[in-house]
Amino acid sequence: MKFMNRLKQNKDISTDSDIISAQSALVDNPDGVAFDIRDLNLYYDDFQALKDINMEIKDRSVTAFIGPSGCGKSTLLRCLNRMNDLIESSRVEGEIIHKGQNINSPDTDVVKLRTEIGMVFQQPNPFPKSIFDNAAYGLVCQGHKNKSFLREAVEEALIKAALWDEVKDHLKRNADSLSGGQQQRLCIARAIALNPEIILMDEPTSALDPIATSRIEDLITQLKQEYTIVIVTHSMSQAARVSDETAFFLLGDLIEFDTTDNIFQNPRDSRTEDYISGKFG
Amino acid sequence: MxxxxxxxxxxxxxxxxxxxxxxxxxxxxxxxxxxxxxxxxxLPSYPERQSILPFLTGMRWRADQGVYGVGFIIINTLVGSILGGLLALPLAVLSAIVIGRIAPPKISQALTTVVETLAAIPSVVYGVFAAGKITALVDDIASTFGISTYGGSSQLAVILLLAIMTYPTMTSLTISGIKAVPLTLDSASLALGATKMETYFKVVIPGARSSIFAGFSLGLGRAFGEATAVSMVAGNALIGPTTSLFERTRTLTSTILAGLHETVGLDYDIRFSVGVVLMIIILVTNAMIFGVKRHFDKKAEGK
Known part of the structure; x- marks a missing residue:
């Protein structure tokens, strides 16, 4: 709330309508559903990467997508903020309802959508700029120029991403000077700075060592108080540790979607059981 | 074994x-x-000994009177080359963005070939083109302002010619710089709600700045050193510095080249002195570009 109040004070850009729309997120999603995916099909040219996906992703929880390589889990994640638009050959059918709107509709303001839905990538990919400029990037693109506003927003984002104590004395240093785990937390901070409602994470720890991984996992657990998190992971133990619900994909099909406890303890589909018990993958 | x-x-x-x-x-x-x-x-032993200071600061080059001053030639060379380079730079960067990021692969490949071909065209061909076309264009522009030119030979013709000639060098270096910026950075920027244009100008171009500076200094090197084509449109003014775009000019290179084989004695030897001045200017300019680049690098590290 402190952050929202500050947004309100910043006269440059924020208007009251921004705040109302952000606060009404819960009202727009009365069932606590962040995404309602309906009959989603995705093709790369002739290849069908996603087949009739139907699922509801809950608000303020962690949803994990698991499955072997090429199962479509990352593709589905990239549908949620329309990043698949960047792949020329991709074609999407079906609906993804978010806040009462179909985000696949041509009327969607994709740029605005992506400020509301943050994304963290597989490889830490900070910009070759200072730590401060990385964290402030999204806000600067939004047109925020007020230095003290940016400083506060950067500090708050870095605190939330559990990076502030490590970098507060050298915010001007290039982000390349950070370790891989710090870089990935900076990428999380960069997304948080925009005060999104949802954070998408595409295998965020696959390039990190075990200690950095466990710090990111702790962070995910903290962040779910405030954000809806969707995480793609290759690590089943990670899905079991951090997620509330888990979806298992295979060759573009959603095989099973249930609470994480049920998926890992009482899977209904034998293919799910085979995958989580390590028979293939 | x-x-x-x-x-x-x-x-x-x-x-x-x-x-x-x-x-x-x-x-x-x-x-x-x-x-x-x-x-x-x-040197004291030289029969028609010249003094260094009048040579470097002189504003007249009158071989017929035995007066050799390169001061105005230095100024004209710097103005012509730097303005030419600055004219080419934005074009080069924007073309490189189109080739490195926007255009579909086939068109991008075709455009790259065009740029490489441009870089390979001998300078005398540019010179013929400039003498035939650019001078006529400059003359037309001048006459709309009611100014008469020496058949279009002018500072403006030199600037336009050098912009065209430095463009391919700058573009190909910038393309390689832009292609070296990882696409994952574009994704990161777009996922943060930046538009494609914001991504190009805030992430891709700054990421390629080393190559852009390298291209600019190589391009300027070509501009300073270009003799043949420049000589064909400079008009070799006798006094200066040239203050109007439509006046004739004279560059260090055109001074070295003009009538080189029809002369002897001081008029021949002094051209080597002009060559020394040219080498020094190129060294100093490169050092300055390097300094500017350092400044940008520091700025990029933090505010």
Missing amino acids: KGRRYLSDRIFRGIFLFAALFAAAMIVLLLVFVTVRGIQPF
């Missing part, structure tokens, strides 16, 4: 060393030769 292989290894090491030393020796030889010849006219 081991002995023979060891021997051939040593022989090849000798050949490599010789090749490297030969290249280094050529550079040293050239610098020494030009410099030694270039200072001759200023």
Whole structure:
């Protein structure tokens, strides 16, 4: 709330309508559903990467997508903020309802959508700029120029991403000077700075060592108080540790979607059981 | 067997060393030769001895009167080359963005070939084109302002010619710089709600700035050193500095080249002095560009 109040004070850009729309997120999603995916099909040219996906992703929880390589889990994640638009050959059918709107509709303001839905990538990919400029990037693109506003927003984002104590004395240093785990937390901070409602994470720890991984996992657990998190992971133990619900994909099909406890303890589909018990993958 | 292989290894090491030393020796030889010849006219033993200060600051080059001043020529060279380079720079960066990011692969490949071909065209061909087309264009522009030119030979013609000639060098270096910026950074920027244009200008171009500076300094090097084509449109003014875009100009290179084989004595020897001045200017300019680049690098690290 402190952050929202500050947004309100910043006269440059924020208007009251921004705040109302952000606060009404819960009202727009009365069932606590962040995404309602309906009959989603995705093709790369002739290849069908996603087949009739139907699922509801809950608000303020962690949803994990698991499955072997090429199962479509990352593709589905990239549908949620329309990043698949960047792949020329991709074609999407079906609906993804978010806040009462179909985000696949041509009327969607994709740029605005992506400020509301943050994304963290597989490889830490900070910009070759200072730590401060990385964290402030999204806000600067939004047109925020007020230095003290940016400083506060950067500090708050870095605190939330559990990076502030490590970098507060050298915010001007290039982000390349950070370790891989710090870089990935900076990428999380960069997304948080925009005060999104949802954070998408595409295998965020696959390039990190075990200690950095466990710090990111702790962070995910903290962040779910405030954000809806969707995480793609290759690590089943990670899905079991951090997620509330888990979806298992295979060759573009959603095989099973249930609470994480049920998926890992009482899977209904034998293919799910085979995958989580390590028979293939 | 081991002995023979060891021997051939040593022989090849000798050949490599010789090749490297030969290249280094050529550079040293050239610098020494030009410099030694270039200072001759200023030595007491020289029959028509010149003074260094009037030579460097002189605003007239009247071989017929035995007056040799390169001051205005230095100014004209700097203005013509730098304005030409600055005109080409934004075009080069924008073209490189189109080729490196926006255009579909086939078109991008075709455009790259065009740029590489442009870079390979001999300068005399640019010169013929400039003498035939650019001068006519400049003359037309001048006459709409009611100004008459010397058949279009002018500072503006030199600037336009040098912009065209430096463009391919700057563009190809910038393309390689832009292609070296990882696409994952574009994704990161777009996922943060940046538009494609914001991504190009805030992430891709800053990421390629080393190559952009390298391209700019190579392009300027070509502009400073270009003799043939420039001579064809400069008009070789006798006094200066040139203050109007439509007036004739004279560059260091065109001064060295003009009538080189029809002259002897001081008028011949002094051209080596002009060559020394040109080398110094190029060195100083490159050092300055490097300084600017350092400044940008520091700025990019933090505010």
